Amino acid sequence: MRDWVFRELKEVRRARYLIVGVPDAGLVGLIAATHLIRQVDTELVAYVDSSYLPPVIMYHEGRPYPVMRVHYHSDGGAGYLVLVSEVAMSASGIHSFAQRLVEWGQAKGVERIIMLGGVPSPQRINLEKPGVYAAGVTQADAEFLERAGISIFKEGFVSGPYAAILKECFARSMGGVALLAESFLNYPDPGAAAAVLTALSQVTGLKVDVKPLMEQEEEIRARLRETMRRTMEAMREAGKAYEYAVPAMYV
Amino acid sequence: MEEWFEREIRRVRGEIRRLIREVESLFEPLLSAESGEVEPLYEVIDAGDKLVVRVDLPKVERESIEILHSGDRLVVRARMREPLRLCDVPLYSRCEISGYRLELELPPNVSLEGARASFRSGLLEITLPKRRVYRVKVE
Numbered sequence: 001m002r003d004w005v006f007r008e009l010k011e012v013r014r015a016r017y018l019i020v021g022v023p024d025a026g027l028v029g030l031i032a033a034t035h036l037i038r039q040v041d042t043e044l045v046a047y048v049d050s051s052y053l054p055p056v057i058m059y060h061e062g063r064p065y066p067v068m069r070v071h072y073h074s075d076g077g078a079g080y081l082v083l084v085s086e087v088a089m090s091a092s093g094i095h096s097f098a099q100r101l102v103e104w105g106q107a108k109g110v111e112r113i114i115m116l117g118g119v120p121s122p123q124r125i126n127l128e129k130p131g132v133y134a135a136g137v138t139q140a141d142a143e144f145l146e147r148a149g150i151s152i153f154k155e156g157f158v159s160g161p162y163a164a165i166l167k168e169c170f171a172r173s174m175g176g177v178a179l180l181a182e183s184f185l186n187y188p189d190p191g192a193a194a195a196v197l198t199a200l201s202q203v204t205g206l207k208v209d210v211k212p213l214m215e216q217e218e219e220i221r222a223r224l225r226e227t228m229r230r231t232m233e234a235m236r237e238a239g240k241a242y243e244y245a246v247p248a249m250y251v
Numbered sequence: 252m253e254e255w256f257e258r259e260i261r262r263v264r265g266e267i268r269r270l271i272r273e274v275e276s277l278f279e280p281l282l283s284a285e286s287g288e289v290e291p292l293y294e295v296i297d298a299g300d301k302l303v304v305r306v307d308l309p310k311v312e313r314e315s316i317e318i319l320h321s322g323d324r325l326v327v328r329a330r331m332r333e334p335l336r337l338c339d340v341p342l343y344s345r346c347e348i349s350g351y352r353l354e355l356e357l358p359p360n361v362s363l364e365g366a367r368a369s370f371r372s373g374l375l376e377i378t379l380p381k382r383r384v385y386r387v388k389v390e
Contacts, residue, residue, distance in 0.1 A: 125374060187292055187307040187374070218373055221309035222335050222348075225292055 003096035004050045006070070006104045012045045013072060014109035015079030017204060020101070021116045022085040022161050023231040026189030027224055028118030028181055032196050033084035035213050040206065042071035042082060052093025058086060075206055081108065086227070088234030089161065098164035102172060112141070112175030114204070115162045116196045118183030119153075130182035130192045132199040135162075137169045137176040145177065148203040153180065160235065177203070186232055188224040190217045288328070288352040295355070302361050306375040308351055310335065313370045315350075318377060320363045327353040327375065360384075 021033025047066035058065045068085040089097055105113055119133060134145045135153040145152060158166060162178045169176030179199045183192035194210035201208055213220070292307040308316065308329050315330040334347035361379040368377045 125371065186294060218309040219335075221307065221373065222331070223337070225289065225307075228292055 002100065003052065003093065004048060004100040006046055006048055006100070008046045010043075010045055012070070012081070012108055013074070013079055015072065015081040016109075016111050017078065018081045018083065018101075018105040018108070018110040018113045019116065019200070020083045020113060020162075020165065022083075023088045023227065024160050024162070024235065025118040025120045025185050026183035026187060026192050027228055027231060028183050028189055028192045028196060029116045030084065030086065030227070031188065031190050031193035031213070031220060031224070032116040032200075033082055035193065035210070036197060036200075036208055037071050037082055037084060039208050039212075040073050040075070040080075042073045044069055045072045045081075046070040048083070048085075050089070050093060050097070052090050052097065053085075054087055056087065073206075078204070078206075080204075080206065081105070081110065088231045090234065091237035094161050094164045097161065098168040101165060102168040102174060102176075106172070106174065110174075112144070112177060113165060113169060114200065115165060115176070115178040116193075116200065117162055117178060117180050118185075118189060118192045118196075119156075119158075119180040120185035121182035124182055124184050124189070124192075127182060130189075130195045132179055132181045132195050134199070134203075135166060135178040135180065137166055138173060141175050141177050144175070144203065148199075150179070150199055150203060153178075179203070185235075186228065188221045188228050190214065190220045286352075287334075287347060287349045289348050289350075291327075291329075291351040291353055293353055293355075300381050302358070302379045302381065304355065304377040304379070306351075306353055306377075307373065308370075308375050309373045311351070311373065316368075316370060316375060318368060320357075323357050323359065325355045325357050325377070325379075327351070327355075327377075329375075 019033065019036065021029035023030045047070065048068040049066070053068060056067060058067050067087045068083070071082045071084070073080040073082065083101070102113065121127070121130070124130065132150060133153040134150045135158050136142050136145055142152065158178060158180070166176050166178060179196045181192035181195040181199070183189040190213050194213045197208045197210050200206060294305050296303040296305065304325065306327055310331040310333065311329045312332050317328045319326040328350065330350040331348070334349045336347055357379070360382050362382050363379065365380045366377060368375065
């Protein structure tokens with residue numbers, strides 16, 4: 001068996017974008033992708049399985065609901081695949097996950113993988129509206145971001161699953177962009193999730209109402225306490241602390 | 252040989268600590284479901300001359316926060332403005348989460364005298380000054 005298997009529940013149509021939201025700093029990716037799936041009309045088309053995921057199966061409305069799922073949304077011309085994971089993957093599985101994800105995305109005609117996440121900021125508590133930075137891979141990514149007016153992440157480290165996906169995109173010259181909002185590291189951060197979804201709307205034109213996310217901010221934080229705690233353990237293994245470091249070439 | 256042995260001992264001790272933490276965290280939800288109080292997310296930051304304890308307290312009003320200090324322990328309790336109901340999750344289906352309780356062991360060099368606390372956007376921040384260190388000259 002391969003390290004990561006994408007099990008398609010129905011025929012997966014071609015899509016322009018593959019949006020990824022996995023648990024990481026402030027659970028920004030998980031909160032944003034979950035809200036996105038609820039807000040726009042999506043259907044569950046595939047799920048991902050691996051021995052690198054904890055042996056858990058979730059139930060939703062009385063039926064099994066895989067923890068790492070792919071939903072599809074058709075928005076006129078552009079198709080969107082949205083991958084969301086409820087659980088953090090183990091650090092040893094990150095590289096093979098990135099390889100398989102990019103390979104699968106390419107097979108589905110994806111032009112660009114867009115990752116939603118947070119970049120820990122010690123000043124987060126003082127920020128009413130967190131800023132969003134974008135780390136791209138190709139020249140086309142830079143132009144894509146520039147057109148949308150998103151600040152480019154110029155210096156620093158990106159770590160964890162998104163770093164591995166960016167590296168894989170770079171190796172294959174595939175479009176890859178990580179939209180990273182200034183966030184708390186170890187508290188669920190719906191405010192940062194709203195900021196990345198706003199940036200996603202700017203870059204792709206996909207309309208997402210973030211008002212409900214802000215209205216339920218405290219409820220989301222209270223409910224995701226345990227998920228944040230489990231994710232912290234995985235982040236420690238994945239070298240998350242690197243994001244606080246200044247690269248030597250910057251000195 | 253000795254170096255290898257020391258390294259192995261360190262590794263085993265680290266592994267035992269990790270396992271204890273893991274087992275404790277495994278039972279934490281069960282205990283909290285019984286009492287209705289859960290341990291909030293928190294962090295302790297050593298900021299030079301002070302220790303900062305930051306606690307995430309969503310769904311809480313400032314007035315319901317209690318900060319107690321006894322011996323070397325700091326206890327933070329807070330009541331939610333309305334209980335958190337997770338009826339569809341069997342573990343929590345017969346009870347409600349109504350508040351938070353955090354108990355921390357403080358290092359001996361911090362003082363409650365001059366301690367300050369602030370609460371903003373659901374985040375409690377307690378600043379505890381460290382006691383001065385006096386140098387005694389040896390004659």
